[in-house]
Amino acid sequence: MLMNGAQALVKSLKSEGVDILFGYPGGAALTLYDALYDSGIRHILTRHEQGAAHAADGFARATGKVGVCISTSGPGATNLVTGIATAYMDSVPVVFITSQVATGLIGKDSFQEADITGITTPITKHNVLVKKPQDLLKCVKEAFYIARTGRPGPVLVDIPKDIFAAKMDFTYPETVKLKGYKPIFAGEKCKVSLVADALAQAKKPVFFIGGGINIAGVSEEFSRLIEKTGIPVTTSLMGMGGFPSDHRLNLGMLGMHGTYAANQAVTQCDLLIGVGVRFDDRVTGLVSRFAPNATVVHFDIDPAEINKNIKTDIRVVGDLNWSLSQLNSIITNPDISDWQCAVMKWKQERPLTFDEDTREIKPQSVIQEIDQLTDGNAIMVTDTGQHQMWTAQYYTFKKPRTLITSGGLGTMGFGLPAAIGAQLGCPDQLVWAISGDGSIMMNCQEIATAAEHNLPIKTAILNNKGLGMVRQWQRMFYQKRYSGSKHERGTDFAKLAEALGAKGITVKSAQELRPALEEAIKTPGPVFLDIWVSEDEDVLPMVPAGAALDEMIGG
Amino acid sequence: MRHTLSVMVENRAGVLARVAGMFSRRGYNIESLAVGTTENPKISRMTIVVEGDNHVIEQVTKQLHKLIEVIKISDITDEEYVGRELVLIKVNADTAQRSEIMQIVDIFRARIVDIGYKSLIIEATGDQSKITAIETSLKPFGIREVVRTGKIAMVRGPKTKLE
Numbered sequence: 001m002l003m004n005g006a007q008a009l010v011k012s013l014k015s016e017g018v019d020i021l022f023g024y025p026g027g028a029a030l031t032l033y034d035a036l037y038d039s040g041i042r043h044i045l046t047r048h049e050q051g052a053a054h055a056a057d058g059f060a061r062a063t064g065k066v067g068v069c070i071s072t073s074g075p076g077a078t079n080l081v082t083g084i085a086t087a088y089m090d091s092v093p094v095v096f097i098t099s100q101v102a103t104g105l106i107g108k109d110s111f112q113e114a115d116i117t118g119i120t121t122p123i124t125k126h127n128v129l130v131k132k133p134q135d136l137l138k139c140v141k142e143a144f145y146i147a148r149t150g151r152p153g154p155v156l157v158d159i160p161k162d163i164f165a166a167k168m169d170f171t172y173p174e175t176v177k178l179k180g181y182k183p184i185f186a187g188e189k190c191k192v193s194l195v196a197d198a199l200a201q202a203k204k205p206v207f208f209i210g211g212g213i214n215i216a217g218v219s220e221e222f223s224r225l226i227e228k229t230g231i232p233v234t235t236s237l238m239g240m241g242g243f244p245s246d247h248r249l250n251l252g253m254l255g256m257h258g259t260y261a262a263n264q265a266v267t268q269c270d271l272l273i274g275v276g277v278r279f280d281d282r283v284t285g286l287v288s289r290f291a292p293n294a295t296v297v298h299f300d301i302d303p304a305e306i307n308k309n310i311k312t313d314i315r316v317v318g319d320l321n322w323s324l325s326q327l328n329s330i331i332t333n334p335d336i337s338d339w340q341c342a343v344m345k346w347k348q349e350r351p352l353t354f355d356e357d358t359r360e361i362k363p364q365s366v367i368q369e370i371d372q373l374t375d376g377n378a379i380m381v382t383d384t385g386q387h388q389m390w391t392a393q394y395y396t397f398k399k400p401r402t403l404i405t406s407g408g409l410g411t412m413g414f415g416l417p418a419a420i421g422a423q424l425g426c427p428d429q430l431v432w433a434i435s436g437d438g439s440i441m442m443n444c445q446e447i448a449t450a451a452e453h454n455l456p457i458k459t460a461i462l463n464n465k466g467l468g469m470v471r472q473w474q475r476m477f478y479q480k481r482y483s484g485s486k487h488e489r490g491t492d493f494a495k496l497a498e499a500l501g502a503k504g505i506t507v508k509s510a511q512e513l514r515p516a517l518e519e520a521i522k523t524p525g526p527v528f529l530d531i532w533v534s535e536d537e538d539v540l541p542m543v544p545a546g547a548a549l550d551e552m553i554g555g
Numbered sequence: 556m557r558h559t560l561s562v563m564v565e566n567r568a569g570v571l572a573r574v575a576g577m578f579s580r581r582g583y584n585i586e587s588l589a590v591g592t593t594e595n596p597k598i599s600r601m602t603i604v605v606e607g608d609n610h611v612i613e614q615v616t617k618q619l620h621k622l623i624e625v626i627k628i629s630d631i632t633d634e635e636y637v638g639r640e641l642v643l644i645k646v647n648a649d650t651a652q653r654s655e656i657m658q659i660v661d662i663f664r665a666r667i668v669d670i671g672y673k674s675l676i677i678e679a680t681g682d683q684s685k686i687t688a689i690e691t692s693l694k695p696f697g698i699r700e701v702v703r704t705g706k707i708a709m710v711r712g713p714k715t716k717l718e
Contacts, residue, residue: 118572121576122577178623179565181623304618
């Protein structure tokens with residue numbers, strides 16, 4: 001059957017199982033939007049393209065499916081850039097479909113023309129400009145395949161306007177043939193045996209798990225491994241939820257705002273087993289003093305991560321589904337009871353703490369209250385800053401894909417739109433967005449999107465009347481010279497929410513907190529809580545940038 | 556240490572930008588890069604000379620592999636291979652100097668490809684040291700311009716890199 005390119009594209013999206021996408025129309029995208037009109041695919045119109053990008057990302061993170069985001073050419077496409085980079089840094093499978101000016105106008109600085117494939121080359125797993133109508137469906141098929149296989153990531157397909165209009169037959173390719181892309185599943189068995197040998201000899205082993213555990217969906221297999229061996233576990237920010245936070249062997253987060261126990265354990269261990277991690281600088285601190293006495297094992301699907309930041313002694317490249325089950329089948333119980341005692345002692349003696357206060361609301365206590373009210377079963381979506389770290393520190397994550405946060409890029413403005421995507425992907429789950437008075441403003445227009453679709457997202461804005469994390473660094477390292485980090489005139493977020501069609505609640509004192517949170521949960525539809533927290537609270541403990549993990553401030 | 560990478564890529568627009576961009580983005584230096592199609596018109600070969608220790612080369616190779624259009628990478632530094640560069644040198648030459656220059660050209664088995672009123676263009680091929688040597692020898696006459704290609708390389712023996 002003859003149809004136009006846009007109709008064929010929509011059909012191929014259906015073949016890929018897409019039933020919802022996020023986007024914003026415009027001149028070059030009109031033919032595509034016309035094809036979507038009666039396609040049966042649900043289109044969520046955000047209020048800004050950046051919101052659409054983060055929403056598709058949040059959808060993908062919460063569900064494990066490929067998110068889809070569409071936009072028009074030029075500014076529509078460039079507005080996606082932060083969202084694409086965010087997804088890229090955290091290995092999130094999103095297919096971005098951007099419209100482009102017609103083929104004959106490309107390269108002529110035409111109206112709303114931007115070289116979006118050029119712009120996004122360093123921040124996509126792959127991208128392509130479709131130049132001929134006959135390439136369209138092949139490019140779409142490849143985009144989905146590349147986005148979700150191997151180490152997932154965003155793929156951008158840029159489609160000129162005339163290709164949307166070109167007449168074509170719909171023959172969606174069944175297979176993908178890419179000479180230069182062969183995602184690996186199984187690696188070398190002998191490397192897994194080396195790990196088992198190293199474990200048998202280790203006296204002080206630690207597992208360090210990251211986002212790869214959540215992406216690969218191997219938390220059950222991993223839990224079996226830990227139950228069997230009793231080896232303590234620490235996680236990166238992205239690894240949260242991959243192993244239950246309340247498990248006795250979970251030491252909590254590692255790194256800059258990690259726990260005393262985790263940072264000590266990694267500094268003193270003799271065997272560090274990284275699983276699905278990339279040894280980011282926020283985790284390692286001073287590289288030369290990171291796990292100085294340890295044999296380092298690295299499990300990852302991406303060979304380029306091995307030896308990138310930390311020198312690895314044993315590398316196991318492959319899908320974690322393969323490697324962890326291999327390891328589980330051959331591992332023996334190490335004798336590490338002394339080490340377990342030492343680690344547990346650190347964990348018990350030096351837990352995360354903060355000064356309770358009856359007058360002011362402590363931001364950490366907000367997270368604790370939400371944790372109690374939701375029994376650790378909500379999907380927690382954060383923005384970036386202090387509130388993000390407190391969420392990681394004080395929420396009890398029990399299941400994979402329940403912390404949705406911009407770990408790698410640290411994008412302010414990610415939270416609310418990502419929560420919209422997560423809620424649409426998981427309509428039966430309670431979604432909380434945790435934000436700050438800085439971050440929320442960076443995509444607050446999406447309150448209107450949440451209201452329009454009556455999404456029951458509960459947003460807690462930890463309002464400290466300024467940019468908390470910036471101020472913390474200025475307080476600690478810049479002699480309290482608070483340059484450009486204070487909101488001199490506060491915003492009434494409850495009114496803002498009401499204006500955009502959501503419920504707003506202002507919480508000014510500690511006694512009001514619990515009832516307000518309960519009211520928010522009871523209220524159907526989106527609720528925005530403007531919670532006035534103490535202004536000069538620090539995220540502790542803290543390893544200053546460039547210091548070693550055992551040089552912690554506080555905690 | 557200087558490494559020579561022989562990289563096979565899909566012969567498509569934008570691939571060169573992708574490869575070059577990866578180098579600059581991650582802080583690696585390309586010393587030279589030569590691209591051309593292979594016997595298979597869908598595939599191009601890039602010969603990339605890059606300076607770095609083993610750690611850098613390991614990362615360069617792996618990051619190159621991540622590019623979807625990169626098909627195969629061989630570090631041929633330690634293999635037996637023929638490596639060649641081509642140089643065009645425009646050198647000052649009045650009639651009195653011409654014979655001396657022609658002797659140098661002979662010694663290096665180079666060729667004179669253009670004669671002007673006061674200058675000659677010399678074409679030479681060879682490995683890097685030969686090219687440097689001929690340049691040094693011609694320097695006293697006054698070199699007006701040098702145009703040099705990057706290195707291209709082929710492994711000796713019957714094996715091919717496409718196999």
